[in-house]
Each structure stands twice: as structure tokens, then as C-alpha cells.
Amino acid sequence: MSVNMVKGQRLSLEKQGGGQLTLVRMGLGWDAVKKKGLFGSRERDIDLDASCVLFADQQPVDAVYFGHLRSDDGSVQHTGDNLTGAGDGDDESIIVDLTRVPVHVTQIIFTVNSFQGQTFQEVENAFCRIVDETNGQELARYTLSGGGPNNAQIMAKLYRHGDGWKMSAIGEPANGRTFTELMPALAAHL
Amino acid sequence: MTTELVRGQNLPLPASQVVVEMTAQCPVELVAVLLDADLKVRDDADVLQRDGGSAPGVTLRPRAVEVDLTALPDAVERVMVTATIEGSGVDRFGAVAAPVATVTSGGTPVATFTIGDLHTERALQAVEIYRRQGAWKVRAVGQGYEGGLDVLLRDMGVQLRAPIVDRARTLLAGPGGAPHTAANAPTPQPAAAEQPADTASPFAGSAPRPQPTAGMSDAQREAAALEARRRVERLYEQVWGIFEDAARSAASYRSSVEYADNRLDNELADVLGDPAARTSQAGLAAQDAARAKHRDLVERARAGLDKDAAQLSAEVAQLEPQLPPELARWDSPAWAAWSAPEDVALAVRLGDLHLPENPQLRIPMVLRLPMERGLWIDSGATGLDGDSVSRGPEQVRARASELAATLVARMLSAFPVGDLKLHIVDPEGKGAAAGPFAPLGATGLLVGPPATTAPEITALMSRLMDRVELARMAIESGATDALPEHIDFSRQLLVVHGFPYGFDDRTVTQLRHLVEEGGRVGVHVIVVGGREDAASFGPLLDPLWRAMLRLTPIPEDHIADPWVHHSWTYTPDLPSDGTGVTQTLLSWVASSAAGGS
Structure with a gap:
């Protein structure tokens, strides 16, 4: 059963039958801008980018985004850039093999940026969800629509807890067209 | 699943x-x-x-x-x-x-x-x-x-x-x-059955095996060939998959260790920066704590690396016996079942790769055929830790020639008989490099006697240059059927020994052109030589060295993987009995040529 998460909520990533999750997918989806009216062709496509930054203690050690689709260790894989939001379901996904994340990496923060700089007020039906990739089951979903005049969002954090991992919903608006511009804002959530 | x-x-x-x-x-x-x-x-x-x-x-x-x-x-x-x-x-x-x-x-x-x-x-x-x-x-x-x-x-x-x-x-x-x-x-397997069980050489049989597809209809043969090719493609993909996983697993380990080292340095610097804290109880305790954190992280990283290595080693162990001869080591029993291929093989094996953290995890290094880049077998390689000094440069040179001969034999066995023809240049050795290819006899697979003088080299280079130029022009103009009949358009493999002995500026430039342009039109080059020996040519040769894939006759850590660019140690696969197996394999190739024509 999927949980509709609210800001600040924490979720333990244990399987329902016990045991830890091994492979999770952070999916991001949004709808292409509707072409409306006479001058609809002037509407720009919305290009949202999902990224994630891997931290050891408080230090960023690797990032996965459209320009670096796989972490060097292979544990985090971006499925590729979607420039328009066309198509149903997840438009961009980041798959994390929790068993292979290097031992010094303790936190992974997921962000969404609007590459062309449009704000989340212009984005329709945007969501982020976390899926147990081993069986396709959605664990949590988090809706972005009705956003403010910001062009980035710090979505969620995966962090080590004991031998396993937990997820925490962050949902903080931020500004920055790529994740590098968000680094100062991320520091507050470590 | x-x-x-x-x-x-x-x-x-x-x-x-x-x-x-x-x-x-x-x-x-x-x-x-x-x-x-x-x-x-x-x-x-x-x-x-x-x-x-x-x-x-x-x-x-x-x-x-x-x-x-x-x-x-x-x-x-x-x-x-x-x-x-x-x-x-x-x-x-x-x-x-x-x-x-x-x-x-x-x-x-x-x-x-x-x-x-x-x-x-x-x-x-x-x-x-x-x-x-x-x-x-x-x-x-x-x-x-x-x-x-x-x-x-x-x-x-x-x-x-x-x-x-x-x-x-x-x-x-x-x-x-x-x-x-x-x-x-x-x-x-009649020959194998007659062998006593303890003679392990896969080359013990005296003749090449009959085509395994003999007695099948054309359609059956085609289906069997397609199935065999798919199987080899899967194995080839598997080799690359294991290679990538090993590279990434090592990247994970190295990044954890590097992080642990940096953190320890910083934490110790903090403690030692305060002279009073250096010897205080609290300061000593902080140093101990920092070292314990370091040890813990490194140990956990190593445990992860070892776990991955065990898994990948098991996969390699399972993969190796399934590899067809051209992808297998020389000591593989797969060679006993060699028969002349009907299509060019997907790839050949060049040797093994490993990282210093896991010397026991050996990944097959394979080269896609037909090869696009030339190969440079470095007879001046220094190896690891002064390896070349202990062996002596003469032994390294001898191994370089041996590696060239065995790789060429492997390639000849990976092409349909007659589809790959061999040219040898060996002025320094006065043609001795052609010795291992004697079993090819009158098959025509070894074209002419080896070029041993400057005029012979000039003539051979001109012939191959003509071929490359004509083929290139024909392909560009789409007129491949208008090619002159006197030119042999099967693939040509040029092996230059003792480079740059016997070469001048002109033939060096031609060789560079063949290395850069030849692969695309079926002229392939293997150069055996040392960079030091060619120093007199100056920077003229730099692009030549760079254009070729360098292989070393002794283990050396110079091969970068395409994902995280670790330096992998390349170990050539040289048969234990020198070129003996090469002789046997070439005699099989020769008798296939005799039987097939």
C-alpha cells in the first residue's frame, strides 16, 4: 500500500514481510504544457530534471544527473533525460541499488530542477514517488502540483539507519536550474 | 525467469x-x-x-x-x-x-x-x-x-x-x-578419446575436426550457425558485464578508502593543531577514535569488495569453460573442438585484466573482430616493478615476438580459411619471424616471403597502400564492383617485426596511414617494436603509437576501462610451450584450407 507523504514525514524502507529493501526507484513525472489558444505554439516545453547527490557525512562525493547518468560505483543509475514530460507515468527515474551504495555514503538527496527556469506554478501534475524496483510496488508518493514561484524542489532523502535505509520527505522549494546551484540549500537537510 | x-x-x-x-x-x-x-x-x-x-x-x-x-x-x-x-x-x-x-x-x-x-x-x-x-x-x-x-x-x-x-x-x-x-x-572426438586421460593439451589431436554441421541441410546449418553466434554474443556481453561490475565495485571501494583517509587526516589535523590537546587524555582519545572510525570504514569497504570479487570470480569460473576457442585461453579444452569457422568470429582474446586489489579476479580481455585499431606489441615494455630488468630486455623482446605469433595464429583461426592473408616484415630478424608460420606451407595464407630489405618493405607498403586507396575510393563512390582484378580484396594482416628497423620516413608515413585508414577497408596492422628504438624518428611517430592498442609481452598496468578509468594490469596469454600450440593450430588451419578448396 502506497503512502501519500507529507512534508517532513519519515518512512522506514523495510519490506512489508520484514527485511530490507535492496533496489528502489525514484520516479519523477509531469505533464507536457497544454497548448492552449491562438498563440499556443509560443508555450515552451517544461524540462524537469531529476538529480541526486551522494553525501558521505556532510560532504558531497558524487552526483547523478543528466550529465552523469551513473555514479562511478554503479549503485545509482539515471534512466535518462526527458525534455518535455511527454508520455504517461514516470518521465525520469533514478534507480538506487541500496546494497551497492559505497559504505561511506550515508545520505542521498533527490532534487528536481526546472532546467529552462519555469516555476512549479507552470507545471501540471508533477509528482515524485519511490518504488520497490524488485516488484514494482509503489511505497510512497509525493505530489508537487500547486507549487510556488520556485524553479527547484528538494524532494526527499534516503539515509542510512542501522543496517538499512530510511526515506524522509523534504519537499522544500528552492531556486536553481541545476543541482549544483542547489548545493547550499541541500546543506540544510543533511 | x-x-x-x-x-x-x-x-x-x-x-x-x-x-x-x-x-x-x-x-x-x-x-x-x-x-x-x-x-x-x-x-x-x-x-x-x-x-x-x-x-x-x-x-x-x-x-x-x-x-x-x-x-x-x-x-x-x-x-x-x-x-x-x-x-x-x-x-x-x-x-x-x-x-x-x-x-x-x-x-x-x-x-x-x-x-x-x-x-x-x-x-x-x-x-x-x-x-x-x-x-x-x-x-x-x-x-x-x-x-x-x-x-x-x-x-x-x-x-x-x-x-x-x-x-x-x-x-x-x-x-x-x-x-x-x-x-x-x-x-x-575420436582423437581425444584415444588420448590417455592425463595428457591435458587440447592440441594433442593431429588434424582439424570435421565441421560440426556436416550432414545437416543448409537450413539446419544456417540455424545452427545463427544459434552458435547468438551464444557467443551472449558470452561476449557477459565478459563486458563482468568487467564493468568489477570496475565499479573497485571504484566503490577506492572512493570509500579515499574518503576514510581524508577524514582521518582532517580529524587528526584538528586534534594535533591544538598543542595542548596533543598529549591530553581527551586529545589522545580523539586520535584513537578517529583511527577506529577509519579502520571500521576501510574494513567494511573491503568486505564489500571481497563479496563482489567472490561473486564475479564465480561468474568468470563459470564463463571460462563455455568460451569458444578464439575467446578461450590457450590451455582451454575448447581448442580440441576447433574447426575452421564459416563466418569471422565475433572477437578474439588478447589476455587477462586484473586490478591490484584483486589479483585473483582475472577478466578476459577480448578484441572485437575485424579489428578497427592496429595493435602495438611493445618489445621495450618495462612491466611492473622492474620486471623487465629482472628478465632482461632480450627475454622481453623474445616474448614480444612470441605474443605476436600466437595472436596472429589466433586471428587466422578466427577467420574463415582464406579470408585473412598474412604479410610479414622482418628485416632485423632476416625473416625469422615467419618461422612459426611454416605450417601454412603453400596455402597462400602467408603472402610471399617476408620483407627483409628496405626495397622489399617499400614495395609491400606501396601494394598495401594501393589497396587501401582503391578500396576507399570505390567505397566512397559506391563502385565496389569496378575494382581492378589483380588486387586481392580479402582481408590483409600486416605484421611488422623489429620496428622501425628497415623503415625510412616515407615508409613510416605509409605505415601510419595504414594503421589509421586500413582497418575500415580490411588492412590490419600489428607492429612489434619499442619506442626507444624509434627515438630517432622524433615526434613523427607519436600519432602512430597513439593510434594503436598497446599490448605488453609482460604484465603491465596500462589498460584503462571505459567506465571509471582504473589502470588494469594486462597479462598476455602465452602458451606454456612457446609456439608449439601455434604450430599445431596453423597445421589445422592449413589442412582446412587444403580440404576446403
Whole structure:
């Protein structure tokens, strides 16, 4: 059963039958801008980018985004850039093999940026969800629509807890067209 | 989804109808043995063969054992599926490709088990189906028996074994012997069968094998060839998959260690920066704590690396015996089944790669054919840790020539006979480099005598340049059928020994052109030489060296992987008896050429 998460909520990533999750997918989806009216062709496509930054203690050690689709260790894989939001379901996904994340990496923060700089007020039906990739089951979903005049969002954090991992919903608006511009804002959530 | 089992691995069975099927490159006879909780038969009637014995729930087919788990008596704790080759004409499992056991449950394939790493064994325990806490599971056993079925059955407490072994032999030898599957076309192994079991060389046979597809219709042959090619493609992909996983696993380990080192440095600097804290109780405790954190992180990183290495080593161990000859090491039994290919092979093996953290995890280094880049075999390589000093430069040079000869032989064996022709340049050795290719005799595969003088080199380079230019022009203008008849348009392999001896500025420039442009139009180059020897040419040669893939005759850590750019140590695969196996292989190639034309 999927949980509709609210800001600040924490979720333990244990399987329902016990045991830890091994492979999770952070999916991001949004709808292409509707072409409306006479001058609809002037509407720009919305290009949202999902990224994630891997931290050891408080230090960023690797990032996965459209320009670096796989972490060097292979544990985090971006499925590729979607420039328009066309198509149903997840438009961009980041798959994390929790068993292979290097031992010094303790936190992974997921962000969404609007590459062309449009704000989340212009984005329709945007969501982020976390899926147990081993069986396709959605664990949590988090809706972005009705956003403010910001062009980035710090979505969620995966962090080590004991031998396993937990997820925490962050949902903080931020500004920055790529994740590098968000680094100062991320520091507050470590 | 089917699971590829490795030795010892087990898997729950989803349904009570279970079929274990065996495919092998030679006929095998299956025997099922019912065992109790002590791993022994209750009596001799627990041994089941085709046309021999029966038990509720177990049916023997020519190459499969069918089990209905619901019908088995309660006292039966496990059903062991065993196989023997005694009577088949092949004297040991090591002489043929690894047999494969396929497990199907309820009509769905659940697992396959490639039983590799077999040598002189004549019988084996393949897989067992067993009870575990009320549920049935299957386990990959893969235990071989040199002593054959007799010893295997003795271990299970069977009393009267001779009639069972004889029956298996009769079934295998007789006309009712187990048929082969199309996917594993039979390769007659008469020569291998005559060899005593302990002579391991796969090159012991005297003649190349007949085409395994002989006797098939064209359509069957085409289907078999396609299936074989797909199989090799899968293996090739698997090699690259293992390579990438190993590279990334090492990246994970190295980044953790680097992080731990930096953190320790910073934390110690903080403590030591305060002179008062250096010797205080609290300061000493902080230093200890920082070191303990470092140790803990490094240990956990190492544990992860070791776990990955164990998994990947198991995958390599399982992969190696399945590799076709051109991708296998020289000591692989796969060579015994070599036959001239009908199409150019997908790739050839150049050697092995490993990282210093895991010297035992050796990844096959393979080169896609036809090769696009030239190869440079560096006769001036220094190797690891002064290796070249201890060996002496002469030995390194000798090994470089040997590596060139064995790689060329491997390539000739990977192309259909006649599709790859060899040119040798060897002014320094006065043509001695052509010696290993003597078995090619009058086949025409070695074109002309080796070029040993500057005029001969000039003439050969001009011929090859003409060929490249004409082919390039023809391809660009789309007029490939207008090519002059006197030019041979099969692929040409130019091997230059002792470079740059005998070359001048002009022929060096031509060689560079062949290296850069030739690959695309079927002219391939292997250069054996040292950079030091060519110093007098100055920077003219830099682009030449850069354009070629450098291989070293002694291990050296200069190969970068494409994902994270670790430096991998390349170890060439040189046959233990020098070029002896090359001679044998070339004589096989030559007799294929004679038979095929």
C-alpha cells in the first residue's frame, strides 16, 4: 500500500514481510504544457530534471544527473533525460541499488530542477514517488502540483539507519536550474 | 525467469512436476538415484536407469529425468540426477564443452546449471532435488568422479554396481544412445578419446575436426550457425558485464578508502593543531577514535569488495569453460573442438585484466573482430616493478615476438580459411619471424616471403597502400564492383617485426596511414617494436603509437576501462610451450584450407 507523504514525514524502507529493501526507484513525472489558444505554439516545453547527490557525512562525493547518468560505483543509475514530460507515468527515474551504495555514503538527496527556469506554478501534475524496483510496488508518493514561484524542489532523502535505509520527505522549494546551484540549500537537510 | 545456478546454490521449486534435462556436446547417460536422509540408497532398487528399475514418481527419458514430487515415498529425501559418459567414445568430461542441466518445474524453466571446471571426470552428480523443511528444492551439485559411475554409486552405498554401469555403457554405445540436441551439435572426438586421460593439451589431436554441421541441410546449418553466434554474443556481453561490475565495485571501494583517509587526516589535523590537546587524555582519545572510525570504514569497504570479487570470480569460473576457442585461453579444452569457422568470429582474446586489489579476479580481455585499431606489441615494455630488468630486455623482446605469433595464429583461426592473408616484415630478424608460420606451407595464407630489405618493405607498403586507396575510393563512390582484378580484396594482416628497423620516413608515413585508414577497408596492422628504438624518428611517430592498442609481452598496468578509468594490469596469454600450440593450430588451419578448396 502506497503512502501519500507529507512534508517532513519519515518512512522506514523495510519490506512489508520484514527485511530490507535492496533496489528502489525514484520516479519523477509531469505533464507536457497544454497548448492552449491562438498563440499556443509560443508555450515552451517544461524540462524537469531529476538529480541526486551522494553525501558521505556532510560532504558531497558524487552526483547523478543528466550529465552523469551513473555514479562511478554503479549503485545509482539515471534512466535518462526527458525534455518535455511527454508520455504517461514516470518521465525520469533514478534507480538506487541500496546494497551497492559505497559504505561511506550515508545520505542521498533527490532534487528536481526546472532546467529552462519555469516555476512549479507552470507545471501540471508533477509528482515524485519511490518504488520497490524488485516488484514494482509503489511505497510512497509525493505530489508537487500547486507549487510556488520556485524553479527547484528538494524532494526527499534516503539515509542510512542501522543496517538499512530510511526515506524522509523534504519537499522544500528552492531556486536553481541545476543541482549544483542547489548545493547550499541541500546543506540544510543533511 | 530462469536462474543461472553456480555450484552449491539451491532454489525452491514452485511446482511438484520437475524435469531435469541434460545437454552436452557428446552423448551422456542419465541415472537417477533415490537417497534417504543419510545420503544413501535404501537398497540397490533405488538406482533408476532407462529400461532398468522403476520407482513411483520418477521417469527416465533419454536425456531427462522427470520427477513427480507428490508420488515419491516419504523415506526418499532426495533424488540425485547423475550422468556418465562411459561408453560414449569420449573419455572425460573435460574433453568437451561444459554440460548444461536445465530444471523445469510445472512446465516453466526455473534454472540452468552449466557444469564447468570438469577435467578427467567420467561421471558426475549433476543436480539434486531434495526436501527441506517440508518443501522441495533443487541444488546445483556438479561433483565429478574420475572413477566413473562405479565409484559414484559406491559412495551412495550401492552394492551390485557392475550391471548398472554395464547397462549405462550399452545404452550409450548402442544405436539407441542418447541423441544430441540441435543447439549442441555433436563434435566427434575420436582423437581425444584415444588420448590417455592425463595428457591435458587440447592440441594433442593431429588434424582439424570435421565441421560440426556436416550432414545437416543448409537450413539446419544456417540455424545452427545463427544459434552458435547468438551464444557467443551472449558470452561476449557477459565478459563486458563482468568487467564493468568489477570496475565499479573497485571504484566503490577506492572512493570509500579515499574518503576514510581524508577524514582521518582532517580529524587528526584538528586534534594535533591544538598543542595542548596533543598529549591530553581527551586529545589522545580523539586520535584513537578517529583511527577506529577509519579502520571500521576501510574494513567494511573491503568486505564489500571481497563479496563482489567472490561473486564475479564465480561468474568468470563459470564463463571460462563455455568460451569458444578464439575467446578461450590457450590451455582451454575448447581448442580440441576447433574447426575452421564459416563466418569471422565475433572477437578474439588478447589476455587477462586484473586490478591490484584483486589479483585473483582475472577478466578476459577480448578484441572485437575485424579489428578497427592496429595493435602495438611493445618489445621495450618495462612491466611492473622492474620486471623487465629482472628478465632482461632480450627475454622481453623474445616474448614480444612470441605474443605476436600466437595472436596472429589466433586471428587466422578466427577467420574463415582464406579470408585473412598474412604479410610479414622482418628485416632485423632476416625473416625469422615467419618461422612459426611454416605450417601454412603453400596455402597462400602467408603472402610471399617476408620483407627483409628496405626495397622489399617499400614495395609491400606501396601494394598495401594501393589497396587501401582503391578500396576507399570505390567505397566512397559506391563502385565496389569496378575494382581492378589483380588486387586481392580479402582481408590483409600486416605484421611488422623489429620496428622501425628497415623503415625510412616515407615508409613510416605509409605505415601510419595504414594503421589509421586500413582497418575500415580490411588492412590490419600489428607492429612489434619499442619506442626507444624509434627515438630517432622524433615526434613523427607519436600519432602512430597513439593510434594503436598497446599490448605488453609482460604484465603491465596500462589498460584503462571505459567506465571509471582504473589502470588494469594486462597479462598476455602465452602458451606454456612457446609456439608449439601455434604450430599445431596453423597445421589445422592449413589442412582446412587444403580440404576446403
